[in-house]
Amino acid sequence: MTEPVLEIEDLTITYRTEEGEGDVHAVTDASFSIDENEYFGLVGESGCGKSTIAKSIIGGLDENGEITSGTIKIHGEEVQDYSEAEFNGSVRWEEVALIPQASMNSLDPLTRVSDQAVQIAQAHTSMTETEVLDHFEELFEVVGLPESRIHDYPHQFSGGMQQRALIAMSLLLKPSLIIADEPTTALDVIMQDQILKHLNELRDDWDISMLLITHDISVVFENCQSIAVMHGGQVAETGETVDIFLEPRHPYTILLQQAFPDIRDPDSELSVIEGTPPQLRAAVDHCTFADRCPWSVEECRAGAPPQESVEDDPTHRVACIRSSEMTELAADELQKRERYRSERRDEHPTTPQGTNEGEP
Numbered sequence: 001m002t003e004p005v006l007e008i009e010d011l012t013i014t015y016r017t018e019e020g021e022g023d024v025h026a027v028t029d030a031s032f033s034i035d036e037n038e039y040f041g042l043v044g045e046s047g048c049g050k051s052t053i054a055k056s057i058i059g060g061l062d063e064n065g066e067i068t069s070g071t072i073k074i075h076g077e078e079v080q081d082y083s084e085a086e087f088n089g090s091v092r093w094e095e096v097a098l099i100p101q102a103s104m105n106s107l108d109p110l111t112r113v114s115d116q117a118v119q120i121a122q123a124h125t126s127m128t129e130t131e132v133l134d135h136f137e138e139l140f141e142v143v144g145l146p147e148s149r150i151h152d153y154p155h156q157f158s159g160g161m162q163q164r165a166l167i168a169m170s171l172l173l174k175p176s177l178i179i180a181d182e183p184t185t186a187l188d189v190i191m192q193d194q195i196l197k198h199l200n201e202l203r204d205d206w207d208i209s210m211l212l213i214t215h216d217i218s219v220v221f222e223n224c225q226s227i228a229v230m231h232g233g234q235v236a237e238t239g240e241t242v243d244i245f246l247e248p249r250h251p252y253t254i255l256l257q258q259a260f261p262d263i264r265d266p267d268s269e270l271s272v273i274e275g276t277p278p279q280l281r282a283a284v285d286h287c288t289f290a291d292r293c294p295w296s297v298e299e300c301r302a303g304a305p306p307q308e309s310v311e312d313d314p315t316h317r318v319a320c321i322r323s324s325e326m327t328e329l330a331a332d333e334l335q336k337r338e339r340y341r342s343e344r345r346d347e348h349p350t351t352p353q354g355t356n357e358g359e360p
């Protein structure tokens with residue numbers, strides 16, 4: 001079996017803050033991995049640690065952020081202790097390209113996008129300017145932009161076009177992994193669809209892996225083969241999308257599914273997850289969802305729940321001490337999934353990712 005493109009194991013990341021406020025324990029013992037050519041969704045509410053993980057993969061944590069334990073492997077090579085020079089030399093752009101959140105602001109407004117592409121390519125390769133520009137024109141075509149626009153300044157593009165120019169730039173050195181952090185959040189619905197369509201097309205044509213970060217679990221269900229659901233800095237549940245869509249075992253995943261519209265059942269009532277995400281001002285030694293969970297018991301606050309496999313499926317892992325009871329406990333919430341599952345037997349719909357053939 002080939003090595004995963006990205007393997008994150010027991011990753012813990014802390015931000016130092018002003019004295020007295022307490023450090024922010026942004027990520028605690030997070031583990032997941034992404035295979036070659038796999039699209040992987042990292043999902044959870046604002047502040048749960050998604051962008052922190054994304055930045056740590058390319059050595060781009062804010063000054064006050066620190067990986068305090070755990071490992072990040074890219075093609076089997078540990079990178080968590082790499083220096084800035086090592087990240088620049090062999091990881092950023094070449095192995096992993098990050099399309100950051102608020103990426104509209106990440107293009108230099110005073111430099112033509114073509115010049116920005118040339119700067120990136122020439123910092124990492126021996127390509128001539130003409131070679132870079134020819135290649136960049138091809139990439140503009142890949143993302144549905146007219147190649148004649150490569151010499152424009154960022155402000156000459158609409159928000160959706162800027163996002164596409166960034167996707168083109170991320171492909172410049174053909175990295176193994178693209179991290180797209182909330183790539184569609186600032187866009188209107190039509191543009192969101194187009195961007196996701198372009199990102200999806202890359203899967204077939206570019207042999208690339210994608211870490212798609214979003215707060216919208218339905219976007220992950222539609223676009224990714226695997227998923228990790230985060231809450232309060234912890235990975236609550238991870239596995240193949242089809243398994244987690246049809247048989248979620250963590251209370252947070254179950255409730256998150258009810259909070260976003262399901263394209264198969266657009267009229268279904270959406271629910272709100274009660275409570276607010278935790279502040280993470282102390283080391284996490286309990287289930288961070290316990291205070292918001294309708295099924296929590298005292299034991300949930302007694303220690304951080306270990307991530308364990310669901311029955312005989314080693315790829316589906318859940319950090320909930322009640323996961324084996326969840327199907328029963330959340331029967332009402334899960335009824336909708338059951339209905340879909342039986343309809344699917346008759347209709348064989350093509351979504352979510354991986355549910356188009358047979359039983360999961």
Ligand SMILES: Nc1ncnc2c1ncn2[C@@H]1O[C@H](COP(=O)(O)OP(=O)(O)OP(=O)(O)O)[C@@H](O)[C@H]1O
Pocket residue numbers: 015016017024026044045046047048049050051052053062064065101215279280
């Ligand atoms: N430089 C920083 N210093 C202190 N705390 C930070 C810093 N950056 C992020 N945080 C905190 O770390 C936690 C995780 O933030 P992060 O941005 O990773 O979450 P997220 O899931 O990506 O949320 P969002 O979707 O809103 O960006 C939050 O509590 C956030 O306030």
